[in-house]
Amino acid sequence: MLILYKESSQLRIITLAQKVEDITRLKQIAESLVPQGLPYKLIEQSDLPTDRKYRNIWEIDDQLLTDGYGARLYDQD
Template identity: 50%
Template sequence: MSDTLIIYKTEDGGVAILTPVTSCGLTVEQIAAKDVPTGRPYKIVDRSELPTDFSEQDRWAVDEAHLTDGVGADYGVGSKNPFVMPEPSEDEAVEEEPATPEQEPVT
């Protein structure tokens, strides 16, 4: 489980928590931009900064003045903008063997 979380304020004033899965090839910042609703400010936090009892999460509050790490981009539900995976840097690029063509079926 990731120790890095993304928090933002929901429409009804609650606190939403996203657990980014960076094994997908995106950075936490890219995941936040993609998954936080359009225009909503967010903060990337360490799990240790949040209360440990999630049973009262519906009572949590967050001041938007503290949500300073970015704003959700226009990639969410209803968006007409496709999310494009960034090209890996040369350090991260992995050379792959070309795929072999499939054999023609014998009839």
């Protein structure tokens, strides 16, 4: 599974190092990695285009980011 979210109008994709099948655990992980208040979407790797040539211009409609909201706070140095 991958975690998609948008930050500053740019699509961000988080790839997990290990496979997580428990959806509750996966959402907990997503909430800890996605910045606070930003909506995210969980997708399968196979849902992404296979041609990565133009990956810097991939987009996602905000209305599709429906699986939860991030809870990670930014470091305040």
